[in-house]
Amino acid sequence: MAIIVQKFGGTSVADASKIRRAAKRVIKAVKNGYQVVVVASARGKQTDELIADAMELNPNPPKREMDQLLSTGEQQSVSLFAMALDAMDYDAISFTGGQIRMITDGVYTNAKIKSIDAERIHKQLDNGKIVIVAGFQGIDENENITTLGRGGSDTTAVAIAAALGAEECEIYTDVDGIYTTDPRQFANAAKIKEISYDEILELASLGAGVIHNRAVGFGKKYDVKIHVRSSSEEQEGTLITHEVPQMEGVVVTGATVQEEMAKIGLVGVDNVPGNAAKIFARLANAKVIVNDIVQTEVSSEKANLSFMIGASDLNAAKKAVKEIQDEVNCEHIFVREDIAEISVVGLGMRSHYGVADTMFSALAKAKVNIDSITTSEIRISCIVSKDEAQKALEAICVAFELDKPGEERNKAS
């Protein structure tokens, strides 16, 4: 029997009527002959509320206790979901991450999945049960509860789909698919029918919160068909697939703005071998994830170095660079928190010219100043002031016609 994994996000299980609606989706799949595994997130804004509860007691809570706390949100959802199915006369059983041996590393609040006991799930499915698994959580090798990072229930779902060899992983959410940019930030954004793993991986890593980036990574690695769709409407959503030749025809597939970030610069570091290694070893030691590193030689004696980090790593990063400042003879350190990163992503950039020109011209026309620029094969990112981010995103969406479906944009250019 074919297996399908259905993941329901927080808004899709926010109250009893939404859980019932989600349960009906599950029953539909059962009636269509599937064995169904459901992955559920915490209801509504519960994770945010639990974080606020923790902060009220301790602004710097121990990360182990944070995971212990946050995992309870998903645990409530799955038991309620199983009860809803039971009330509809369907046999369901709920599990926490630990109960299905979702083993992760020990990095609290941002753990990575190492293995899943697929046999436990298969056994329940073969007994005719609908299996409901708590998203976002696992246990480490010492049985401590861990969580996978905000939005991590998507990753639970895709990882389970991979482990079970599921036919498809459906991500049910409050939008009816993946759009060219967040429709909450640009109301005219167009829905994308199909997107490649590589593009959505970049977009998700650059702030497109519609799917967890590690879920996409799993999907690509283990060939999981991922379908992002609406939990309230029937129509098809967006399929995440491997690249097909016509995808290259679209130059820019999507745009993002990322605001939860900061830039740290070390000005006037001694220009000698080993200093960059010393700085980044210190940051690695502090478990800080670093992006977009830029080093420029100022003279034969001095170099400037800057890098981007997530806002949540700012305190750890500041402490790490201060500790190393004297050792690398750095003249001064600056920190910018008032920034945002605007990016455009598209496979077509590999074979089309003029993308950078269009992006920078759009920003110039909107009178947005660019602090720094970084690129990869399929993306261009600009750091701008946070208070100009919305204006910058709109200018870019208009310039790349992100209000039109890909096929139409293609014809126009």
Ligand code: ADP
């Ligand atoms: P869930 O709780 O179902 O996981 P999320 O809030 O995590 O839902 O993700 C859905 C939200 O992602 C949407 O409401 C939308 O505002 C946002 N989003 C960001 N970027 C995009 C995009 N490119 N396409 C669609 N939605 C996006």
Ligand code: ASP
């Ligand atoms: N409940 C968690 C969060 O809000 C995980 C998820 O929803 O995917 O981040």
Ligand code: MG
């Ligand atoms: Mg989400």
